[in-house]
Amino acid sequence: MNRLNVRSRCYIECIVPVCENKMNLKPNLSFFCFPKDPIRSSIWIEKCGLDKNIDVSKRRYRVCARHFENHMFLNDLKNRLQPHAIPTLFIDLISNSLPSTCIDNVKNDLDNKKSNFLEHNIQDKHFGENINNFFPNTIKKKSYEPVCFVPNCKAPKDLPLYKFPLHNKQLLYIWLKRIGLSTLYDMDLYLHITICQIHFHKDCFDDKTIQLKPNAIPSLHLIDYSGPPDNCLTTSSYFENPIMSTTGDRTWGWLGSTEQFGRDAESNEFVVIPKSQLHNDKYTSSTQAAHCIIYAENEEKIFGIYNARAAVLMQLRYDGYLGFPGGLIDSGEDIINAVNREMSEEMNLNTCIHLVSYDDYVISHWSEKKKIALHFYKLKVTMPQLIEIEKRALLARDYGSEVLGTVRVPLYTLGDNYRGFPAFLEHKFIGCSRDQLLAALSSLNILTVEEINLALNTKI
Ligand SMILES: O=c1[nH]cnc2c1ncn2[C@@H]1O[C@H](COP(=O)(O)OP(=O)(O)O)[C@@H](O)[C@H]1O
Known part of the structure; x- marks a missing residue:
């Protein structure tokens, strides 16, 4: 039962930084308090990208139903959560709000949203001083040095790096399978990782440039993939006969280096x-x-x-x-x-x-x-x-x-x-x-x- 009066409803909004849902504007959307259990609560805090010191026991700090997958709810009305529910949906929210799925646009847009958010909240001590702390980890700007993500890649560090084709799920799946990465991770992981030029055949590049063709797929120096090296561009037949199994990849991926130990004794x-x-x-x-x-x-x-x-x-x-x-x-x-x-x-x-x-x-x-x-x-x-x-x-x-x-x-x-x-x-x-x-x-x-x-x- 919702015991909040009108004044309180005006006050409550979703704490997820890029989410603009407010209770008074979305009367049919539920806004959930943080769990009382400290461990579960800390997971929510981490997932939402908030400062870990934030005091979420305050009832005004809520996460809206938009950030929970369907199976996290106990009912169709989506106003009751499973006891183990955790918020996991952040990336859809971001990409849906953008005109293009181009990753650069996503990042720029996020940066803008971040600075807007900062301007409005810089006074709020609960959000801490480190701006990286209070954005959802799905969009957190990680202070990482871009490197090639192919396991054991020995290529020189200064080769051009390429982002994953997040705009095309089927193409993305082929990249992941080739590289030996799970298709089951959150998409946000792939926002932040890149692979280097050494893994692309020369036919993958537009004439005399280092620009990848839209249907380029990695085919060289990969730990698991052992197809012909020039098998480097997708054709429509790839999509008609997807090479992915529905349960994910069948490669050893990162585990390739220890694969020999895991074989049956x-x-x-x-x-x-x-x-x-x-x-x-x-x-x-x-x-x-x-x-x-x-x-x-x-x-x-x-x-x-x-x-x-x-x-x-x-x-x-x-x-x-x-x-x-x-x-x-x-x-x-x-x-x-x-x-x-x-x-x-x-x-x-x-x-x-x-x-x-x-x-x-x-x-x-x-x-x-x-x-x-x-x-x-x-x-x-x-x-x-x-x-x-x-x-x-x-x-x-x-x-x-x-x-x-x-x-x-x-x-x-x-x-x-x-x-x-x-x-x-x-x-x-x-x-x-x-x-x-x-x-x-x-x-x-x-x-x-x-x-x-x-x-x-x-x-x-
Ligand atoms: O419970 C165990 N008892 C004995 N040997 C194990 C056990 N779990 C894994 N191993 C062996 O140790 C190797 C590495 O272990 P594990 O897969 O746990 O390491 P990792 O978590 O560092 O990848 C495995 O390939 C297997 O041969």
Whole structure:
């Protein structure tokens, strides 16, 4: 129910900087207060590009329904939001208000809107001093140095750079597929990135200029694309028979450089590295990754019958495999820093409360074939903490991209002797994560070796 009187309605407008919707002018449009939950509220603040210190508890600070996708609403009237709703629509608003979709026009127009907005709001302390802070991140002018966005591009930095063809979605899709980028990111990402001249065949350019032809597509020095190098201009047949699958690209994109590590492991491919040999050059000078099992003792009985034994977290990865949070160790990076960094990126783990340390070491494995050393750590928490960690994971930076969800491992076996833990073990596991799981379950006294062997040998 809308309890606002006429005076208040005149006062309320959408806080999104480029949005001009006001409550008194749009009586049928809903204007939503910021969520009370501080984490969700901070996401709204970030999405709207506001200063993070703004006090959004004030009821006059609202975001209008225009910035929420249809599925964020509970009803057709669009006046009730789902509990998890976040504002994501900013770019349409901008491009709809422009006569042309040309990116330069968009940027110029935005710059104008920004300065107008600034003139009107410069006195408002809530918006902070840094102008970049209070524009939606979809249009935020990033202080980035334009570089070529093709992974591992080794071309000289001074080559001309070209923007993505945002005005033509089909052409854009072909560019993205060629470059190996996801088609699933927000369009705003592509506003800010460019690729350099080295990736275009000479036929892509208008005679004797560096101007790209409108139907030019990148075809050279691309990590994944291996078509003929002169396959560099689109024809209408491209559009009639789109080369994109409807679910996005089928390339490895940025992940191309680590693709070899992700390939299915052969049986016995991973061997345990004895602790005494961990510092051998063979391992320290090769690719290394560190992952971590988060677990809590759990006395609960599932359905009142099955002993939960422990709550053990794994995650569904972007590639459809199960694994643990963690990742590759950057060169020169300390292993513990790496594992904590990855836990914060992938799980949104509050490392002020939960910090993995050297003492949490469990086991390391080595693949001679892939020349990768995989180190494994543990993090023991209480059950309420684990539940909190699960909730926070939904807000992780990598949630929805690299990580598709946290799962608890069922550690009990149902009456058919198969469903439960034995069935779980038949999933696909990345790297040596299945071995890591089994090693941890036994060394942490969650399951006995006998119980593990029984589960391993049970087939449907
Ligand atoms: O949970 C795991 N346990 C053991 N090895 C893993 C796990 N997850 C990934 N790996 C291995 O480590 C490699 C890099 O890990 P990941 O994909 O997590 O790194 P990244 O997040 O830095 O890209 C993977 O290709 C795979 O071989």
